[in-house]
Amino acid sequence: MSVSANVIENARLELDELLGDRCSTAQSVRDQHGKDESWHIACPPDIVCFAQNTAEVSEIVKICAKYKLPVIPFGGGTSLEGHINAVEGGVSVDLNQMNEITAVNREDLDCVVQPGVRRKQLNEFLRDTGLFFPIDPGADATIGGMASTRASGTNAVRYGTMKDNILSLTVVLPNGEIIKTGGRAKKSSAGYDLTRLYIGSEGTLGIITEITLKLYGIPEAIAAATVSFPDIESAIQSVILTIQSGIPIARIELLDDVQVDAINKYSGLDLPVQATLFLEFHGSENSVQEQSEMVDGICQDFGAKDFKWTTQAEDRTRLWQARHDAAYAAKALRVGASMWATDVCVPISRLSDCIMQTKEDLDKSYLIAPLVGHVGDGNFHLAFVLDMDNPNEMAEAERLNSRLIERALSMDGTCTGEHGVGLGKKKYLKSELGEGAVGVMATLKAALDPDNIMNPGKII
């Protein structure tokens, strides 16, 4: 589908009247909104609108609906599967100016935020309240984007993903109508779970303009630890036993030797260049002590020797910043290179097989691809470090990613643990879920967005 210049111009006139200089067709602005952090080809929108509130988003969508113009919500631009690329042109709705935390209900452990709020901004804001929001993808993403991709991160093993931490949403529908999917009760059985329907729908069913989030008390005690293993399999076995033992670990992250080397260089750490776990424990002083002793014991049983733990906030922050910068560290391994992140997730009993077979593939390839993983959930990423202008390298990454996904699916896993479908995983959905389930998704999309204006070309 491609929209005629005439239609775009008519829509632009109306949007211009609504938004003034917050409606832009400047090439630089369009380019900035045409590409996320992924390897997918840039597709600039025709028009970029900067919305300031839900009512305005509704008016923008109504104008787009009138002209049947594609609408692509835009947050941090940090997605990893081309989610915000305007493959059919249209209007990018930039939500970054909607960045207010509108309510914090301390007694109820919840808060209400606009979609442009960044995860770090939220936690800085919350610090004095003694509360925090745990979901932490690598990038400093927006809460709206995280909701839209069903994001998670390093804390998911303890606190769940976005789907587990949202009480309700305000959504602008494809006809501009505004709905609220629920109240602030901790649980409800009142009809279809619209909240979970919109979480992970990647802007294809509507635009999320307000999010009510669950919060948690900052634990009385927090300890972090690093521990190096003789090989990657021992590290994974330690993870499996930790999870199976029911230890309520808050973070359990695997880095392979290549990734450790990369972050040593990028973040100035001096870890042994071996398979390594980054761990974090939350609880009372006693409980944190007890948990870390148990995990230390498990790791020693699998041959680890240098379990180092700390309760110093500074050391912890440094460690986790390094972990969050893993992708950037990978990229920095090669001057001018780009990064392509994979995202499979498998049942934990298959994690070791999946990772070992993947490492064998990598050993036979010339591409560099550090490995990091939220291994407590069975989720891990490779970061292919490559030259996107080199078709051979791109084809090799494609080949390795495709084999990796087939492997994960054969193990009852998923092609995407937390990044979402976007453009990159569309072709795998049917092998993962079957024609029937994908057919249901297509039915939902057609029913809720009959003119296919909401982020067309994604998921389905």
Added chain:
Amino acid sequence: MSVSANVIENARLELDELLGDRCSTAQSVRDQHGKDESWHIACPPDIVCFAQNTAEVSEIVKICAKYKLPVIPFGGGTSLEGHINAVEGGVSVDLNQMNEITAVNREDLDCVVQPGVRRKQLNEFLRDTGLFFPIDPGADATIGGMASTRASGTNAVRYGTMKDNILSLTVVLPNGEIIKTGGRAKKSSAGYDLTRLYIGSEGTLGIITEITLKLYGIPEAIAAATVSFPDIESAIQSVILTIQSGIPIARIELLDDVQVDAINKYSGLDLPVQATLFLEFHGSENSVQEQSEMVDGICQDFGAKDFKWTTQAEDRTRLWQARHDAAYAAKALRVGASMWATDVCVPISRLSDCIMQTKEDLDKSYLIAPLVGHVGDGNFHLAFVLDMDNPNEMAEAERLNSRLIERALSMDGTCTGEHGVGLGKKKYLKSELGEGAVGVMATLKAALDPDNIMNPGKII
């Protein structure tokens, strides 16, 4: 809508051929399938089919689709809002013969069950594995029914509800097609969350025929406690502070004096007839000790004097069986009486107001209504003990329930925390969620079940 006798007879012939004596039109069988445990008027189906596997459910649904005959999935018959009443006649699909636990993956902490498996059956089966499934509505419901109503129970404050504990579903669609909504990965961002769409859809979008559940390790230590308060408000304040302190309590249940009196009589306990909390702590020996000391301290600050705790399995079982029998105990307060259970849930900061105002209403009424609550989640129930043949008593219960729901909604709560909509909460959905959100639900229903054959008359 009412289906002609001719159509029913033609369908019956086909179902009979498919199922033999597992297809019944006997009045007693139909009557047994026309009413759940609620106050709603019995509506027997025209035909009852006893299915033994997913393929058979698919064939049954195909026949019903051909004749546009209503299809009502039937599990334990323990629902509380008329979910299984055949308000438009049709075919009740009894799933009780599909009661196999088909896989337990100990390493992955998950299992696969058929929908007719009962929650107690599952935990008895699991006991030797060291694992358990935490969701526990009062009745010994089927897992399929619990999934269909998004059930929860006493453990939800720690372990979440059905929506948090299902990895994937097999669903027979209204055209008989069979889909699977996901694999066994702990998390996935692969498209729309079909799993959560069918959880809580009450059989109106399809029939759930297989469920992959999350399991948990049986905690190293479990302690239960009871503690009595001078008044109900002190009990609630203790709950609020416990939750806000981040104590990972597994169960925190409130019973008012009327309910305590009822279970003393029904279950042979001798608790002081006062507002009482039933508590449970899960963790290591140390952690359980620490948690219970902290909660004891909190309760004492609010005037409680007799915090009694036990780690004896026998005592714990007796206590929780009494709690699960609370509704039956309420019913037993009056010979020949029936029971009508309410189900609001509010943000915990409003719980005290909500309960106190509700108790004031009750004080002015002649109806008896013991109160129990999963108060850690802000969810509580009244059990009106009444004579269903007395229109005055029914009208009084209706009036009190209606005021209670309006109160909860004005506090940003929900009309149903865990029972579901069924017949009884339909009229409250728009006040709770708005025309727009209910409109989206109607659109989903029309798209996925265009002939409206799946459990018609429920939710929408």
